[in-house]
Amino acid sequence: MIDVLYFAWLRERVGLPRERLETSAATVADLVEELKVREERYAFAFQDLSAIRVAVDQELVGFDAPLAGAREVAFFPPMTGG
Amino acid sequence: MIDVLYFAWLRERVGLPRERLETSAATVADLVEELKVREERYAFAFQDLSAIRVAVDQELVGFDAPLAGAREVAFFPPMTGG
């Protein structure tokens, strides 16, 4: 089981801020593929990965990051703080 | 007649903050030479010109600056504000 979090317009497109999923995805990219085929709203949210950033257990990573042992994956647009 | 001002250790060496002088010096350098032969304290104050900055009428200038029309000449060490 893994917690998946969505922020900003990704949260709006997916329609929820977080969910708990059963997944056997080996990497972040695999998880995204699982989500995209699940429902239209995920396909819409993840249609352009170049506009999406990922954190695994609150550390920024690439889409090729492994999920083994991860408790939390977060998807969000490029950050705009400051 | 011209007002001559001294600041920081130049003021201390010359022994006064300002004085009004009659001079026919054409440039700042000429004025310095006049002062140096006047009294020992001036010779002491102006012994190393590389450590001295000059302003004519409150604008930083070089020692070759002309004095024609000038009302005020100031001598001081390199500035250390901020």
Added chain:
Amino acid sequence: MGVRVQSEPFDAGAEANAFTAAATGAGAVVTFSGVVRDEGGRLQAMSIEHYPGMTERALATHRETAVERFGLTDALVIHRYGDLAPGDVIMMVATAAPHRKDAFGAAEFLMDYLKSRAPFWKKERGPDGESWVASKDDDEAALDRW
């Protein structure tokens, strides 16, 4: 003085004074404050979303990196989230160092990292509705110099 992530407004001047008073031996204190612009009346409100937990971690990490890299005597980061209005102070950083070059460098370093690496997202509301603020290529490029 650490990092703070909060929805409440804060008094940037009072924070700067407290920071300066505590920074004994510093000599140089630099602050940066980010203010909500009204964009000539086009921006009516802003709301900031963040990632609780990761935000604090990211800010603390960047702060620590800045302290070590620039030999700071102290550094402070405060960032708001939630609803803001034009003129509100969004965030501030403060850096203290023996000399000005390091205090300036560290403040710019912290801002560059905070802009592109701390999980905050701004949404603006104007006459035509709401929209998420797009990240700037400039901000990503600014990291290359460090």
Added chain:
Amino acid sequence: MGVRVQSEPFDAGAEANAFTAAATGAGAVVTFSGVVRDEGGRLQAMSIEHYPGMTERALATHRETAVERFGLTDALVIHRYGDLAPGDVIMMVATAAPHRKDAFGAAEFLMDYLKSRAPFWKKERGPDGESWVASKDDDEAALDRW
């Protein structure tokens, strides 16, 4: 907000808040404060001499140059003279601009000019008596980048 040269202490935080509140449309506000260091107890007091008249002119000129060169919405310079003690704020600059790069650049520019081109001279008193602070080659060299 102009330039001020004064012997009285000032509240840097309150000045920064007033500056920020007046800087409508700015987005980015940077402040620099110079503080008297105690040099590990070796500095007991500082006095600052200046050149009344020329000081105000030089600061006003540098401020105006910074505003034009960096497209600032506003800039402020306050510098004290007279007797100061360790921990006292000697001076501050504040700059406001639409974007952070210009606010930072202008504050560094102003500081570099102020250090080497504004007629202030510091004298320090320590256990071994009084001495004039020597200018730093670094400060003169810092002007070359502008």
